[in-house]
Amino acid sequence: MKTVTAAAWKALASEAESIRGVHLRDMFAADAQRFSSLSVRWNDWLLDYSKQRVAAACMERLHQLWHAAEVPGWIARMRAGEAINHTEKRAALHIALRHPAGKGPIMHAGRDVMPDVLRELDRMRDFAAQIHGRHWRGATGEPITDIVNIGIGGSDLGPRMATQALAAFRHPELTVHYVANLDGADLATVLAGLQPRTTLFVIASKTFTTQETMQNAASARHWLVRALGEAAVARHFVAVSTNLAEVARFGIDPANAFAFWDWVGGRYSLWSAIGLPLVLAVGFDHFRQFLAGAHAMDEHFFSAPVAENLPGLLALLEIWNTNVLGADNRALLPYSQSLALLPRYLQQLEMESNGKQVDRQGRPLDCVTAPILWGEAGTNGQHAFYQLIHQGGRLVPCEFIACRQPDFALPGHHEKLLANCFAQSEALMRGKTLAETTAELTAGGTSPEQVAALAPYRSFPGNQPSTTLLLPRLDPFNLGALLALYEHKVFVQSIVWDINPFDQWGVEYGKQLANRLLPIIEGKAPAAGLDSSTAGLISACKS
Ligand code: F6P
Numbered sequence: 001m002k003t004v005t006a007a008a009w010k011a012l013a014s015e016a017e018s019i020r021g022v023h024l025r026d027m028f029a030a031d032a033q034r035f036s037s038l039s040v041r042w043n044d045w046l047l048d049y050s051k052q053r054v055a056a057a058c059m060e061r062l063h064q065l066w067h068a069a070e071v072p073g074w075i076a077r078m079r080a081g082e083a084i085n086h087t088e089k090r091a092a093l094h095i096a097l098r099h100p101a102g103k104g105p106i107m108h109a110g111r112d113v114m115p116d117v118l119r120e121l122d123r124m125r126d127f128a129a130q131i132h133g134r135h136w137r138g139a140t141g142e143p144i145t146d147i148v149n150i151g152i153g154g155s156d157l158g159p160r161m162a163t164q165a166l167a168a169f170r171h172p173e174l175t176v177h178y179v180a181n182l183d184g185a186d187l188a189t190v191l192a193g194l195q196p197r198t199t200l201f202v203i204a205s206k207t208f209t210t211q212e213t214m215q216n217a218a219s220a221r222h223w224l225v226r227a228l229g230e231a232a233v234a235r236h237f238v239a240v241s242t243n244l245a246e247v248a249r250f251g252i253d254p255a256n257a258f259a260f261w262d263w264v265g266g267r268y269s270l271w272s273a274i275g276l277p278l279v280l281a282v283g284f285d286h287f288r289q290f291l292a293g294a295h296a297m298d299e300h301f302f303s304a305p306v307a308e309n310l311p312g313l314l315a316l317l318e319i320w321n322t323n324v325l326g327a328d329n330r331a332l333l334p335y336s337q338s339l340a341l342l343p344r345y346l347q348q349l350e351m352e353s354n355g356k357q358v359d360r361q362g363r364p365l366d367c368v369t370a371p372i373l374w375g376e377a378g379t380n381g382q383h384a385f386y387q388l389i390h391q392g393g394r395l396v397p398c399e400f401i402a403c404r405q406p407d408f409a410l411p412g413h414h415e416k417l418l419a420n421c422f423a424q425s426e427a428l429m430r431g432k433t434l435a436e437t438t439a440e441l442t443a444g445g446t447s448p449e450q451v452a453a454l455a456p457y458r459s460f461p462g463n464q465p466s467t468t469l470l471l472p473r474l475d476p477f478n479l480g481a482l483l484a485l486y487e488h489k490v491f492v493q494s495i496v497w498d499i500n501p502f503d504q505w506g507v508e509y510g511k512q513l514a515n516r517l518l519p520i521i522e523g524k525a526p527a528a529g530l531d532s533s534t535a536g537l538i539s540a541c542k543s
Pocket residue numbers: 152153154155204205206207208209210213266267504507508
């Protein structure tokens with residue numbers, strides 16, 4: 001940890017002592033104003049963190065940590081285009097991708113990046129207009145009915161999640177599919193339902209070298225060429241990449257390639273041309289609202305004081321749970337089927353960014369960083385793993401997300417959905433004491449012997465911390481703001497932990513190892529130097 005934050009950490013540890021043994025239900029009982037003092041509003045959003053195990057004094061200490069870690073200074077460095085991704089000598093300027101035209105320059109290496117950003121946005125708009133207007137035709141002259149995005153990680157998770165999240169805004173005549181896995185089952189099952197004549201592939205890869213994407217792209221190309229011939233590639237393949245030379249080598253017309261830049265990290269790239277399948281799925285006007293929502297959150301993050309700063313509060317509360325209370329995980333529980341893929345998207349954003357072992361000077365960290373993020377849409381999760389959260393004996397900080405209005409308004413559904421969401425956070429906070437369970441069973445006519453036998457099973461410890469984020473509705477603007485909220489939350493945490501959130505050497509290591517084993521599995525290289533398990537697995541496959 002930074003020396004400058006040492007005093008703030010010490011103060012937090014002593015706050016933890018002062019609330020040790022105090023149950024959340026007692027905190028609520030002791031303070032009728034708890035909800036109003038521990039919740040904040042932004043636009044028509046509400047962030048309720050009153051069910052976190054914090055007192056007002058803890059929050060003040062957390063705010064001191066924000067200042068001690070110099071968060072505002074780091075925000076300024078990011079906005080100025082400094083190479084804050086120091087291990088790759090790159091800036092992290094994803095905020096430029098949603099910066100509105102005419103609102104001033106965003107500088108990188110002495111140059112305003114906005115003209116490039118706006119040019120690519122215009123190209124995306126024009127391309128979507130051609131597809132939606134049925135002016136872009138396949139090789140046989142038929143309009144495109146199906147888009148297949150081939151990409152992985154940041155080139156897949158964001159547009160895939162957002163396409164599902166904005167299903168209510170979907171273009172009626174176009175279906176967008178996503179293929180990521182190297183397992184041929186992914187591509188084969190998508191292609192099984194499609195016609196080459198009416199299918200367009202978007203090959204999305206920042207580097208255009210990623211093994212999974214290149215293999216899936218080659219197989220998709222083979223599928224198309226077998227049906228329509230080599231000349232059809234130009235009408236059925238477009239690409240999104242920073243590596244336009246590789247795109248051309250693959251055989252995609254440079255006129256059909258959409259660019260982005262090395263100052264956009266893969267997991268921060270949804271706002272760039274990587275969002276092209278989303279533009280095709282929901283239309284450019286909705287994509288613009290999505291960018292506007294993210295920009296509104298950027299402005300909030302840059303200007304709001306820490307006590308009202310949504311990304312800052314989420315970051316600090318998780319630091320409290322992780323580094324002070326000792327939680328090793330966080331459950332993300334959106335009460336929205338449309339946000340069902342959000343946990344998966346945030347797993348990459350949070351764990352690939354902040355799952356780090358050394359600080360910005362390369363020294364081993366003396367604290368843990370990103371907790372394990374997991375989760376599932378409510379109410380499905382309630383019938384899978386909530387049992388463990390209620391009675392499994394682990395500290396599981398929960399993050400509930402709900403919308404006041406439904407995006408698909410079927411009568412009778414939404415009130416029940418909200419009732420379940422709020423009931424869970426209430427139950428996790430309160431728990432149910434042995435005395436309460438005993439009284440309840442007795443009042444229901446259970447015999448004293450049975451009450452004594454059953455009550456331990458039917459009691460709940462509670463005191464499980466949670467935050468609830470209540471949005472007005474799931475629309476492009478609010479989704480954009482929600483995702484930008486998490487990006488900035490991750491950034492704040494990285495500043496406090498003093499780590500670089502923009503590299504991913506662990507993932508690169510995995511790619512390197514797979515490339516070493518491939519020739520051995522293909523029988524082109526000897527299995528020399530392998531451990532006995534790896535060698536045994538390979539030989540079992542070959543036999
Ligand atoms: O998962 C590792 C990673 O490097 C991500 O950061 C990136 O989003 C993904 O691979 C895909 O990379 P590319 O877009 O270059 O194919």
